[in-house]
Amino acid sequence: MIQFVNVTKSYDSNIAIRAVNLNIEKGEMVFITGPSGAGKTTLLRLIYRAEHPDEGQIIVAGWDVGKLKDRSIPYLRRNIGLVFQDYRLLQEKTVYDNIALTLRILKVGEGDIKTRVSNILKLVGIRHKSDSLPKDLSGGEQQRAVIARALVGDPTVLLADEPTGNLDPDTAMGILKLFKDINTRGTTVLIATHNRDLFAETGKRVIYLRDGEIEREALG
Amino acid sequence: MSFFLFNSAIDSLWKGKWINLLTTLTVAVALIIIGIFSMLLFNLNLALRHWSEGFGIIVYLKDDINQSSIKAVDNALTSNRDILNVRFISKDDALNELKSQLGSFGDVLSGLEQNPLPSSFEIKLRPEALEPSKVKSIALKIKKMDGVDDVQYGERWVSILGSVNKGLRALAILLGTMIALGIIFIIYSSIKVLFYRRTEEVETLKLLGATKAIIRGPFLIEGGIIGFLGGAVSLLALRGVYRLFSFQIISMFPGLMAYPVSFLPVWSWFVFLLSGITLGLTGSFIALGRIRY
Numbered sequence A: 001m002i003q004f005v006n007v008t009k010s011y012d013s014n015i016a017i018r019a020v021n022l023n024i025e026k027g028e029m030v031f032i033t034g035p036s037g038a039g040k041t042t043l044l045r046l047i048y049r050a051e052h053p054d055e056g057q058i059i060v061a062g063w064d065v066g067k068l069k070d071r072s073i074p075y076l077r078r079n080i081g082l083v084f085q086d087y088r089l090l091q092e093k094t095v096y097d098n099i100a101l102t103l104r105i106l107k108v109g110e111g112d113i114k115t116r117v118s119n120i121l122k123l124v125g126i127r128h129k130s131d132s133l134p135k136d137l138s139g140g141e142q143q144r145a146v147i148a149r150a151l152v153g154d155p156t157v158l159l160a161d162e163p164t165g166n167l168d169p170d171t172a173m174g175i176l177k178l179f180k181d182i183n184t185r186g187t188t189v190l191i192a193t194h195n196r197d198l199f200a201e202t203g204k205r206v207i208y209l210r211d212g213e214i215e216r217e218a219l220g
Numbered sequence B: 001m002s003f004f005l006f007n008s009a010i011d012s013l014w015k016g017k018w019i020n021l022l023t024t025l026t027v028a029v030a031l032i033i034i035g036i037f038s039m040l041l042f043n044l045n046l047a048l049r050h051w052s053e054g055f056g057i058i059v060y061l062k063d064d065i066n067q068s069s070i071k072a073v074d075n076a077l078t079s080n081r082d083i084l085n086v087r088f089i090s091k092d093d094a095l096n097e098l099k100s101q102l103g104s105f106g107d108v109l110s111g112l113e114q115n116p117l118p119s120s121f122e123i124k125l126r127p128e129a130l131e132p133s134k135v136k137s138i139a140l141k142i143k144k145m146d147g148v149d150d151v152q153y154g155e156r157w158v159s160i161l162g163s164v165n166k167g168l169r170a171l172a173i174l175l176g177t178m179i180a181l182g183i184i185f186i187i188y189s190s191i192k193v194l195f196y197r198r199t200e201e202v203e204t205l206k207l208l209g210a211t212k213a214i215i216r217g218p219f220l221i222e223g224g225i226i227g228f229l230g231g232a233v234s235l236l237a238l239r240g241v242y243r244l245f246s247f248q249i250i251s252m253f254p255g256l257m258a259y260p261v262s263f264l265p266v267w268s269w270f271v272f273l274l275s276g277i278t279l280g281l282t283g284s285f286i287a288l289g290r291i292r293y
């Protein structure tokens, strides 16, 4: 599903990802961890083509990401759901409209949108917040809304960068459970985090990054 | 066009309603200036056409001309496509006309032993032919005909008319281009502001897989609508100005204006609205620039 072959990415003189080889199968749930500056965010950005690799090949859901033309990038991204630490919900839109945005971009009809958004809100457990504005939601609820927005378009891959960074431990565990459920339903999930509690005792693959290199791999 | 794009455009128009209102009004003012100028040009053209209907060339014939030469000149004139109308004035007609113009002084002419006035043709040109060089060449050609003594026409008038027309056209093109550029710039800057204001939304759209067309769409629609509204407001305002002032203009130049001032013709309303839309689209398109992922 996601394949890195000898991928290097540097900013000016600073190497963020160094000759990384990686293979993530369809339906896997994988954690990426490591100290600050290790290159976790950069690795994720390479996957959804927010960064262009300097060297090596990246294949995501069949797309050769490094060779992608600018106008094809949106179509790659329609296969990838994104979740961020700082949520990035549009503040002046309701939860419903934020989630519907994904489907409106895909030109789904408003009738279908209504059913799909309502189903996904039920899945993430904030159906009662449908008409609220993001500012009236707790951090955990906002993150659930973001996950709903990322999932509603049925992506094959879900990428999350420090998804629990702004949440208290209990809320974080709730979000983790949600990711597990999503993974059980068949979506490939890749989570970057430096929070060890998140992957401890999950039994999932954990990739340790340091200075842009894969230091080791273990099961959580 | 998708409902979503249109909806986003309307949403954004409403959210930025003050800047959009100001932009629309500025566009309208610019178009009003073009409109007033077009109205002046249009009416001036009508007036020139009206006056030029009275413009004639007089072809004086030689005193010893015979009947068949007169016929030949007549035929040559009538078959010329630039000539609208040909009237023969015999020596007697000329004398009678003079007499009637002199009125009670006409008696002085009775003492003449022979008629000193030549026979002549009075011709009227088509309005399209009333260009200095054209009139001159027509006059020269006629003068070379057998039996023609002299050709007279208001040479100065024709040349003034020609240069006024040319000057106005150049001025119209210059003014029109400058104002059009101004409108593009106004719309460019307001769409730029709206675009920056929505940077966050645009970035989110990119991450969710929006194509460039989806990102640009609402802004282009917005620019088009502002341009269209600017055009519509300017037409309404022009109509108002016309209602208010057309009477004053007539009474200001009672002799000059033999007929009422006209409003712009209907086809030009569409030109106004279309130009508004086109300028709006152009301004927003430039404002959006290249979209990169």
Ligand SMILES: Nc1ncnc2c1ncn2[C@@H]1O[C@H](COP(=O)(O)OP(=O)(O)OP(=O)(O)O)[C@@H](O)[C@H]1O
Residues within 6 Å of the ligand: A011, A012, A014, A015, A016, A034, A035, A036, A037, A038, A039, A040, A041, A042, A043, A194
């Ligand atoms: N846009 C950029 N310009 C220059 N250097 C950058 C840029 N983004 C990242 N870097 C550098 O690349 C390296 C990896 O950064 P990255 O953000 O991927 O680390 P990270 O593992 O996500 O860290 P954190 O845990 O703090 O989020 C760092 O040394 C960082 O300074």
Ligand SMILES: [Mg+2]
Residues within 6 Å of the ligand: A040, A041, A042, A161
């Ligand atoms: Mg990071």
